[in-house]
Amino acid sequence: MKVSSDGTSDCIDAELFMRYTGDLSSRPDVVVISYIIYAILFLLGLLCNGLLIGSMVIRKRKSVANIFLINLAIADILLCFTTLAITPLVSHKKVWLLGAFICKIISPCQSICVLVTSYSLCFIALDRYRSIVTPMKEPYSIFQAQIFMIFMWFGSIIISIPSFVTSGLKVISSDAATLCGEFCGELYWPSPQIQTGYGVFLVFIQFIIPSAVMGFCYWHILQKVREDWIVNKGSMLTQAQQAQTAIRKKRVMYVLIMMVFVFLGSWAPLTLCNMARDFGVQMAERYFITLCANIIAMTSIITNPMLYFWLSKRHRRALKDDMFWLTNVRRNQQNIGILDQFEPSSLLYKKSCDPLTLSSYNHNNRRGTLADPTCSAREDQLEDVKAACFLLVPIMPFCKEKRLSNAGMRRGSNNSNNHAPTTRNMYGNNLNVKNGRAGWK
Known part of the structure; x- marks a missing residue:
């Protein structure tokens, strides 16, 4: 086959020609099935990664791991638009229908997204390795994670420049x-x-x-988990607690193994197809094989957020809490005129009235987790916290944004002569200790 820069008046439709030669990717049933699969992958990819980003942004969880997770989700969403929305059309029609400009940028954009996805997974693995295997080393800071992310994108752009330079449109003709x-x-x-x-x-x-x-990071993490498991077998835990711990650690090991094999299984087929193309290897069903390999690779758009985010019960519970809040906000917007003054307890982070207690708590706990101290109205303390919180709907506390002063949080302020010993709870409020019982002061 030769490539010419100008076409001729007599030509053969590429789709009909490939169908005549028996190309599997041109069969009507294969075309319909491929469109359905790509549509499902596109919708699920947008949903899973969009919910991941939304959950991070709403709860303002700023940590090293979350920065890499958001970076991974953004790259996966871009892959949805640059690959899932275009590949089935090209595989079906064979010729390019989207213009010279899109042809020029689509290949480097795909390369950039794949590079960012791969190295986001690498930095997530390195962050976990540093936290679990070498806990004595100083962890990566948020600033360092942001620098890594910037270099990741710029490095991917530089690496993809040759793809941009060599991409273009051509008319293909044979001797016949x-x-x-x-x-x-x-x-x-x-x-x-x-x-x-x-x-x-x-x-x-x-x-x-x-x-x-x-592979290096997760292998050493796996060894660390197994060593801790062996040590814990001689601990003072009950038999039921040991069994529960063993189940949790087995689950961790399975997830770690899945992370490596899912990455290898997703990208190995497409990598082999690209290598065959670059080395000039002739394949009888090039379009069909490449189509199948691309579908396998694009499943990573769904498996990445599932493995790295949605397998966590904490994240699923947080999403359920946010969705429940949004539903009740829409339900009560017309009836509650002061709704704008309040926000869900899941969105309030460490709004303690005591800055000293707040700073000490922040030092030992990650921001944005479900364990964050918020204005939560527990049943046994409802009367004590009603000055700061009230219930718009059952089991859904909404808390005032503005901080209450320490004086406003105190009860029984008239009993100034009572010098009972005081302590502070996790919310930074003073507790009055009487007869071995702590009450709100």
Whole structure:
């Protein structure tokens, strides 16, 4: 086959030609099934990653791991638009229908998103390795995580420049006939050797290095979990507690193994297809095999948020709390005129009246978790906290945004002569200790 820069008047429709040659990707049933699969992946990818980002943003959980998770979710959403929305059309029609500009940017955009996804997973693994295997080392700071994220995007853009330069449209013809339409791809390489070298470089950068880093980190984390499990067998825990601990640690080990194998299983088929293309290997069903490999790779858009975020009971419970709050906000907006003065307890973070207690608590607890001290109205303390919280709907406390003064939080202020010993609870409020019982002061 030869590539010409100008087309001829007589041409053959590429789709009909491929169907005539028996190409599986042109069969009507394969086309319909592929469109359905891509549509499901597109919707689920947007839903899973969108909810992940929304949960992080609403709860303002600013941590190193969450920065990498948001980065991963953004890259996955971009993959939804740059790959899932275009690949089935190209696989079906064969020719390019979206114009020269989209053809020029689509391949480098896909490469950038894949690189960012791979190295976000790498930094998540490194962060976990540093926290679990080497806890004595200073953890990554939020500033360092942001710097890593910036370098990740800029490095991916620089690596993808050759793909941008060589991408374009061409008319493809053979000795017998010319195929109608233009084909998009990296068709303007100076030489086949340069194309092959760049392909090998991308395989090394996109697949081999991330696989090695993730395998190293999760293997050592797995060994650490197993060592702790062996030590705990001689502990003073009851038999039921030991069984429950063993179940939890087995679950952790399974998840760690899944993280590595899901990454390898998702991207290995497409990596092999790209290598075959770069080395000029002829395949009988190139379009169909590449289509299947691309579908397998794009399942990572769903498995990434599921493995790294939604498997956590805490995150699922937090999402349920947020959705319940939003539902009741819409339900009560017309009846409650002062709703704007309040927000859900899940959105209030450490609004203690005592800044000293607040700073000491913040030092030992991560911001944005379900254990954060908020204006939660417990049943046994409802009368004591009603000055700060009230219930708009059952079991859903809404708390005032403005801080109450220490004087306003005190009860029994007229009993100034009572010098009973006091202590502070986790919310920073003074407790009056009488006869071995702590009450609100």
